[in-house]
Amino acid sequence: MPQVPLNLYLELSAVLFIIGVIGFLLRRNPITMLMAIELMWNAGNLAFVAFARNYIDMSGQVFAFFVITVAAAEAAIALAIVVMVFRRRENADVDDISIMRG
Amino acid sequence: MIVLFWACALVAIASGIWTIASRQPVHSVVGLIVNFAALAILFLTLSADFLAMMQILIYAGAILVLFLFVIALLTIGSAPIETGRGRLAFQAAPSVAAGIAALVIMGAGLRVAWSPTAAGPLNDLGSVANFGQQLLTTHVFAFEATAFILLIAIVGVVMMAGRKELRF
Numbered sequence: 001m002p003q004v005p006l007n008l009y010l011e012l013s014a015v016l017f018i019i020g021v022i023g024f025l026l027r028r029n030p031i032t033m034l035m036a037i038e039l040m041w042n043a044g045n046l047a048f049v050a051f052a053r054n055y056i057d058m059s060g061q062v063f064a065f066f067v068i069t070v071a072a073a074e075a076a077i078a079l080a081i082v083v084m085v086f087r088r089r090e091n092a093d094v095d096d097i098s099i100m101r102g
Numbered sequence: 103m104i105v106l107f108w109a110c111a112l113v114a115i116a117s118g119i120w121t122i123a124s125r126q127p128v129h130s131v132v133g134l135i136v137n138f139a140a141l142a143i144l145f146l147t148l149s150a151d152f153l154a155m156m157q158i159l160i161y162a163g164a165i166l167v168l169f170l171f172v173i174a175l176l177t178i179g180s181a182p183i184e185t186g187r188g189r190l191a192f193q194a195a196p197s198v199a200a201g202i203a204a205l206v207i208m209g210a211g212l213r214v215a216w217s218p219t220a221a222g223p224l225n226d227l228g229s230v231a232n233f234g235q236q237l238l239t240t241h242v243f244a245f246e247a248t249a250f251i252l253l254i255a256i257v258g259v260v261m262m263a264g265r266k267e268l269r270f
Contacts, residue, residue, distance in 0.1 A: 004107045004147065012111045012144075016118055016137075023122025031127045031173060035134050038165070039118055042141050045153075053148040053227070058236040061150050061228055062244075065237070068160050069248045073255035075165045079172045080259045086176045 009050035017043035028093050030082045034075065041071045106147060106210045113207070114140040127173050131166055138162045139204065143211035150228035154211075 016039055023036030045064040052060025085097060114137050121133035138161045145154035226232050237245055 004104055008107060008111075009144070009148070012114065015115055019115070019118040019122060027122060029127065031169065032122065032130050035127075035130050035169065036122055038134060038161075039121060039137065042138065042161075046141060046144060049145055049148045049150045049153060052150065056227060058227065058232060059241070061153050061233060062236050062241045064150075064153055065156065065233075066241075066244055066248055068156060070251060072160060072165055073251050075168060076255050077258050077262075079168055080262045083172060083175065084262060 006050055006054045010047055013043045013047040013050070015043075016040075016046065028095055030085070030094050031079075033094065034078050034082070037078075038071065038075065041067060103147060103214055106207070106214060107144070109207055110140045110143045110147075110211075113137075114144070128170070131169050131173070134169075135162050135166055138166070139208075143207060145228075146211040147214050148228075152228055152230050152233045 020036045020039035020043060023039065024033050027033050027036065045067050048060040048064040048067070050060075052058065052064075117133045117136035117140065121130045121137060124130050124133065138157055142154040142157040142162075145151075145157060
């Protein structure tokens with residue numbers, strides 16, 4: 001059974017990350033933007049786990065676990081913010097929300 | 103194994119594009135679930151058993167359900183989508199085919215993860231015992247910091263949810 005080389009996993013990770021970046025930059029629905037951010041978290045996780053397998057070191061997998069935890073916290077807070085924005089106005093286009101502008 | 107990798111990679115890329123391209127947020131969530139399942143199988147091929155399990159449990163089971171709850175909460179005043187009868191009937195055969203394909207791919211991933219030919223230290227690289235030992239000995243400070251981050255998230259969400267008036 002031939003092993004998959006590391007660079008294939010890293011290239012897949014890069015492609016998924018770029019898909020997430022494109023989605024975050026192009027979409028204006030905040031929920032879809034959050035899902036693009038989740039895509040980027042997971043692309044990073046894939047790179048971590050691929051390196052952990054390559055160097056036979058558990059630290060990459062443990063760090064990927066921390067990434068999952070932080071992503072859960074981020075999703076909870078961001079979705080709370082989205083719910084508050086939607087409660088205030090009907091369509092939550094992120095271009096219209098300018099309270100944080102300096 | 104390379105065939106399994108390419109199958110999962112294509113599924114992951116296609117579902118990722120579907121996630122960011124679909125107009126309905128619910129369709130995006132479905133695409134994201136498929137993407138996370140494909141990534142869990144890739145984790146299995148990288149001998150990260152525990153992480154593959156956590157990927158399904160936490161991501162597909164908790165975070166995406168949170169997304170679905172928010173989408174359902176925000177569209178609560180709208181009319182129900184399924185008004186007619188059998189609008190989705192033409193999707194029955196493709197969905198059954200997709201489910202069978204997913205079962206085949208997952209079975210291949212499990213076979214790779216627990217194949218007896220994978221000898222040496224890789225066999226228990228990502229096992230629960232090894233993972234837990236690393237988590238609670240080498241990385242215990244980061245573990246505690248994670249607990250603090252989750253506490254901050256809980257306090258922040260409760261503060262934002264409990265506030266009545268919001269101006270912006």
